[in-house]
Amino acid sequence: MPSRLTVTKTYKLYIGGDFPRSESGRSLPVHDLDERVVAHIAHASRKDLRNAVVAARKAVPGWMARTGYNRGQIIYRMAEMLEGKADEFITALMLPGTHTKREARAEVEATVDRLVAFAGWTDKFSQVLGCHNPVAGPYYNFTVPEATGLVAAVAPDEPGLLALVSLIAPPLAAGNAIVAVSGNHHPIAASILGEVLATSDLPAGVVNILTGNRAELLPWISEHRDIDAVHAADLPDDEALTLRRGMSENIKRVRVREVGEDGWFDADLCTSPWWIEPFIEMKTIWHPAAT
């Protein structure tokens, strides 16, 4: 019997709930340890970024208007679906030779836990970050947090999956829509994450995932006036500088964290409500009180 040809999957972008190829038609080969081409991933262009921003902007009002409780249900569902694809993620993380099987499993498990943690925060962060202000007069005075709008999440190369999800989850929990850019080491894991999101009851466009060459997209992200904030971490200095330079023109909020590869596994650090805080706006309400 002739040996069977393996049918390999074409990994694509995740934009507006669909899985398009790059508008530019470009792709990048992915090699295994023996330098053999094992897959091609979509190489996103600035126009793919533009399309992702349009899709995300459309999704903002609906996602923001959901109750925190419902957002929590959906993010928990993402954790469930990710757990179900654990083996696929482990294989993808091991592919470039950066992970042993044990390390890959640890990263996938930490990623699931990260989502569960932020599923919990969705209906609790406003109690922690909001407040009841003492005022001199017959009023109740509340300060309540609301989502900023559209946040770009820019992931470092390692840990490719855990960091990507850790950067998406906090602004997502607060009600922001996300355009996420994968790091350069693990684009396949990012593409599989798109498949997880597509089957997690997450409305189309709330999270969009781009793969390819991160540095190429950064100037367009930082200068895009319809992106309200950027959540990034552990980027090379020149890439962080690119983000900050663009922001000086349009005053968007850019947060480039320094976490370190081990830091990502520290739940106390990465599931703090202060990871949500940069991506909310504070609204203060005066309400007459009976005297």
Place this chain on the structure above:
Amino acid sequence: MADQRAASFATRSIKESSKVHALKLALSMVDLTTLEGADSPGKVRALCRKGITPDPTAPDLPSVAAICVYPEMVPIARAALAGSTVKVAAVATGFPSGQYPLSVRLDDTKRAIEAGADEIDMVISRGLFLAGERDRVRDEIAQIKEVCISTSNPSGGSAHLKVILETGELETYDAVRRASDLAISAGLTDYDFIKTSTGKVQPAATPGVTLVMLEAIRDHYLRTGIRIGMKPAGGIRTAKQAIAYLVMVKETLGDDWLTPDLFRFGASTLANDLLMQLARMRTGHYHSPDDFAEA
């Protein structure tokens, strides 16, 4: 066939410099429109200011072609547009249904012109057209055209007529072509228009319908030498769509029609997308719709 041909106009590759030219041209062809029951004098004045200077940060951009309002708002628009090149267009003749007695519709037209309208956007009686009473429809258009000729507006000119076919209610391309021929043959003169839609009925302007109407205009021009203008209205929201329409005009009627005198876009949100794309070409980065005022 019409759909395929119309779709092909969106596939042309356009150079960066030509695109800037096309975006500016499209902006100069916009009939900036507000046709809501809730229109207030303040809203109309704000829209007029936007029409004259679409983007205050780019004063070199052209003004739009006209501000399109209900007859009651014509005096307010007239005053707000004084001294500019922007025309006042009034929808009249019982817009948007046209289901009123002819005498009322003629009077509606006359009063709009006397109040200062440079252009009248009339609706045909689709009910009569679909009932097969084509002569009565033609006669009505001719009478309204007669009012446009015989009434002079405060600046001493006569009003151009735009005949709205409301193609969304005509069902087939054959009917659209027949209605176009009918309207054109009712005595329209140079620089009068035929127009797809009121914007109140879906589908409004589509590339296919526009192509059919442009071909009616072309055939009439080749036969008589009379230049009728075209105004697709409703549903054209993006700069990309607008450019595809310009390509269609150029490839159907030629460069002579690429002027606000003979081609218009009836739209309320298109202007902002054109401004946003022009800003992107000027600054090199993507902009936010929030940066552009609605009116």
